[in-house]
Amino acid sequence: MxxxxxxxxxxxxxxxxxxxxxxxxxxxxxxxxxxxLRDNKQLLQxxxxxxxxxxxxxxxxxxxxxxxxxxxxxxxxxxxxMKDEKVPKNLATxxxxxxxRKEPFGLVLIIAPWNYPVNLTLVPLVGALAAGNCxxxxxxxxxxxxxxxxxxxxxxxxxxxxxxxxxxxPQETGQLLEHKFDYIFFTGNPRVGRIVMAAAAKHLTPxxxxxxxxxxxxxxxxxxxxxxxxxxxxxxxxNSGQTCVAPDYVLCSPDTQERLLPALQRAITRFYGxxxxxxxxxxxxxSEKHFRRLRGLLGCGRVVIGGQSDESDRYIAPTVLVxxxxxxxxxxxxxxxPILPIVNVRSLDEAIDxxxxxxxxxxxxxxxxxxxxxxxxxxxxxxxxxxxxxxxxHMTLTSLPFGGVGASGMGSYHGKFSFDTFxxxxxxxxxxxxxxxxYSLRYPPYSPRNLRMLLVAMEARSCSxxxx
Amino acid sequence: MKDEPVAKxxxxxxxxxxxRKEPLGLVLIIAPWNYPVYLTLVPLVGALAAGNCxxxxxxxxxxxxxxxxxxxxxxxxxxxxxxxxxxxPQETQQLLEHKFDYVFFTGNPRVGRIVMAAAAKHLTPxxxxxxxxxxxxxxxxxxxxxxxxxxxxxxxxNSGQTCVAPDYVLCSPDTQERLLPALQRAITRFYGxxxxxxxxxxxxxSEKHFRRLRGLLGCGRVVIGGQSDESDRYIAPTVLVxxxxxxxxxxxxxxxPILPIVNVRSLDEAIDxxxxxxxxxxxxxxxxxxxxxxxxxxxxxxxxxxxxxGFIHLILPSLPLGGVGNSGMGRYRGKFSFDTFxxxxxxxxxxxxxxxxxxxxxxPYTDSRQQLIGWALGSHSCTLL
Numbered sequence: 001m002x003x004x005x006x007x008x009x010x011x012x013x014x015x016x017x018x019x020x021x022x023x024x025x026x027x028x029x030x031x032x033x034x035x036x037l038r039d040n041k042q043l044l045q046x047x048x049x050x051x052x053x054x055x056x057x058x059x060x061x062x063x064x065x066x067x068x069x070x071x072x073x074x075x076x077x078x079x080x081x082m083k084d085e086k087v088p089k090n091l092a093t094x095x096x097x098x099x100x101r102k103e104p105f106g107l108v109l110i111i112a113p114w115n116y117p118v119n120l121t122l123v124p125l126v127g128a129l130a131a132g133n134c135x136x137x138x139x140x141x142x143x144x145x146x147x148x149x150x151x152x153x154x155x156x157x158x159x160x161x162x163x164x165x166x167x168x169x170p171q172e173t174g175q176l177l178e179h180k181f182d183y184i185f186f187t188g189n190p191r192v193g194r195i196v197m198a199a200a201a202k203h204l205t206p207x208x209x210x211x212x213x214x215x216x217x218x219x220x221x222x223x224x225x226x227x228x229x230x231x232x233x234x235x236x237x238x239n240s241g242q243t244c245v246a247p248d249y250v251l252c253s254p255d256t257q258e259r260l261l262p263a264l265q266r267a268i269t270r271f272y273g274x275x276x277x278x279x280x281x282x283x284x285x286x287s288e289k290h291f292r293r294l295r296g297l298l299g300c301g302r303v304v305i306g307g308q309s310d311e312s313d314r315y316i317a318p319t320v321l322v323x324x325x326x327x328x329x330x331x332x333x334x335x336x337x338p339i340l341p342i343v344n345v346r347s348l349d350e351a352i353d354x355x356x357x358x359x360x361x362x363x364x365x366x367x368x369x370x371x372x373x374x375x376x377x378x379x380x381x382x383x384x385x386x387x388x389x390x391x392x393x394h395m396t397l398t399s400l401p402f403g404g405v406g407a408s409g410m411g412s413y414h415g416k417f418s419f420d421t422f423x424x425x426x427x428x429x430x431x432x433x434x435x436x437x438x439y440s441l442r443y444p445p446y447s448p449r450n451l452r453m454l455l456v457a458m459e460a461r462s463c464s465x466x467x468x
Numbered sequence: 469m470k471d472e473p474v475a476k477x478x479x480x481x482x483x484x485x486x487x488r489k490e491p492l493g494l495v496l497i498i499a500p501w502n503y504p505v506y507l508t509l510v511p512l513v514g515a516l517a518a519g520n521c522x523x524x525x526x527x528x529x530x531x532x533x534x535x536x537x538x539x540x541x542x543x544x545x546x547x548x549x550x551x552x553x554x555x556x557p558q559e560t561q562q563l564l565e566h567k568f569d570y571v572f573f574t575g576n577p578r579v580g581r582i583v584m585a586a587a588a589k590h591l592t593p594x595x596x597x598x599x600x601x602x603x604x605x606x607x608x609x610x611x612x613x614x615x616x617x618x619x620x621x622x623x624x625x626n627s628g629q630t631c632v633a634p635d636y637v638l639c640s641p642d643t644q645e646r647l648l649p650a651l652q653r654a655i656t657r658f659y660g661x662x663x664x665x666x667x668x669x670x671x672x673x674s675e676k677h678f679r680r681l682r683g684l685l686g687c688g689r690v691v692i693g694g695q696s697d698e699s700d701r702y703i704a705p706t707v708l709v710x711x712x713x714x715x716x717x718x719x720x721x722x723x724x725p726i727l728p729i730v731n732v733r734s735l736d737e738a739i740d741x742x743x744x745x746x747x748x749x750x751x752x753x754x755x756x757x758x759x760x761x762x763x764x765x766x767x768x769x770x771x772x773x774x775x776x777x778g779f780i781h782l783i784l785p786s787l788p789l790g791g792v793g794n795s796g797m798g799r800y801r802g803k804f805s806f807d808t809f810x811x812x813x814x815x816x817x818x819x820x821x822x823x824x825x826x827x828x829x830x831x832p833y834t835d836s837r838q839q840l841i842g843w844a845l846g847s848h849s850c851t852l853l
Contacts, residue, residue: 057834096777281831397485406493443617446667
């Protein structure tokens, strides 16, 4: 029994009817998304609180507001993004109309994760809808309360002939992936990313995979420890560490570690109080399975800050580990929790080597008063995104593409990049039907003289200086 | 190669923000046999310009060119960063078990699936330049000789072995009547009374493909051409009519000098016919009416689209070349090649001090701070960088 066949067929038919093509339709969908957020803000905040113990502040800043900004940006720019893009011509194509037409792919599948279940579901959705696609959304079953709202409330705000939510766990998702989609957008871990891409390969379906990795955070000797500690701590413990772009581990010299530790303690106390467990600003671990995984990691190296945990609450204290070996589990898997290991290196070179020996991460951070040091780290490594002297602020900018490289993913989105991700860029060249004499140059029987003239026409660019 | 600055919001006003283009690392280019110089070198230009090291696997079918690419080309490049590997399907499969940082493949969809599946194991991004049956709609409102000239040239160029060639014609029976003598005139003009002796006409790449094409000559009814000669791998510029959708010539990409004509009674029927099938790499519409061309463009999808001409796109590098759906993913040529082979790394450099400014988003969280940040996140600079 295939639970998805009917839904998918219905959506395909709707796409084939051309319903999603006009700008008015797409704008209406985007406005619907905006109303969904506004009408259900409290409901969503409650769900996020239940799923992740997410504070109202974090919910607003990293989930609701971010999504709203993307919706507004898409609405403001929709027609400009949809417009045919003219391209520069050469002499041979002077009389033609040459442009790139943006077209929807058709039926898009978005598989969303549990850590920012509003943001990482809605922001791709904005791009897919703006680009004129029909969408199947598979929200995470792990963030149960948010899943409920996405499944029961969200569809009421959209045209349901062109949008559907499907529910289920790994098995159902596997079944879903056997079907043909015209694009698949997946956010999750690399292991599942491979499965998604392999399934997509059977249908030659293009994909964007937003994956993860261990994001290194290099802290130079030349820095102000308290400033660095504040920033690293905030970005590490935000959402209780369950952020794909959070600093995963620190690389610094033993001296800097000495200065950093008390500064980290001060930052943690300042942010979460003497008893972080009672702070409303600190989140909780999403599930028992992840809690137990993280509790296991607390045994690596040596705990110098935090280390407490409570299964009844899925609470893990903001923790810092030292004397950590590269072979220990905490340095082998993406942590995705409020645990920060510090690994010692003796120099910038050693730090760069350490980083380059490992998989390319989604994010890479370097803290230093020296601009030169920051630029060196940037120049001698690779990662999805990079930030010098701050955490994942780059994610909030809709003008920067957000995506991984290597094991941390492929493709990118946010802002116009989302629209482009979910569009096929069709190269078009329209020639006037007559004027056959001019174009006869290229026909056989081939002659050296004609060839010469043709080559000149291909080389010569348009003489016009005006922008199209 | 230059870092591309981007628009900033209020929250990051003092930062340096840009997109850095980085090479991906080790790139594999698998090239085909039909335009073995072009379809090998143009991707190579992009990969090298983007700063990658490259492994090139030229087609073993175009043996003469393969030799030159394997033996002469490396002498012109830094061989510590470039290598040519040779072999057939088995060796290519072995090659694909290794991890690459990018794989660029030109070939048919069947092998495209194999390449993408192999790439999936290593989470390697790919560009697949595939193929399909490229429809060529000819409207009643057209000048048959102009259309015939253009269609014939683009069909028989390289003896039809072009991924973006018009694969079949869709037109009304009336237009077919006018088109046939015009096609004959065009073929005679281009290749003479005896096309076999024309120096302007190519040959089929291999015996396997020759036999495949000779088989297709049995479909429908031959009205022009139809001759073949195995000793020469020669197939005459051919036109077929009375072709059924179920016949082999309408089931597989032809990739040879054979042009079937399928009858439709209207533009709508042509569009339905096209949309029932896999998205092609190229789609052509010939009409004196701009409206007809525009309708065909608006109501179908394809890698590229041509109105009143064939694949002349190829002489304009500012137009990307790439498929959609079954005809491929990704695109290249010109700057698109450079971008294809680069990682676009979002970079933000913040000054190291100014901690007081950052403080307002730290916990313990307050309502007023929340409002302020929400507003700052959404603000945009009015000036372009």
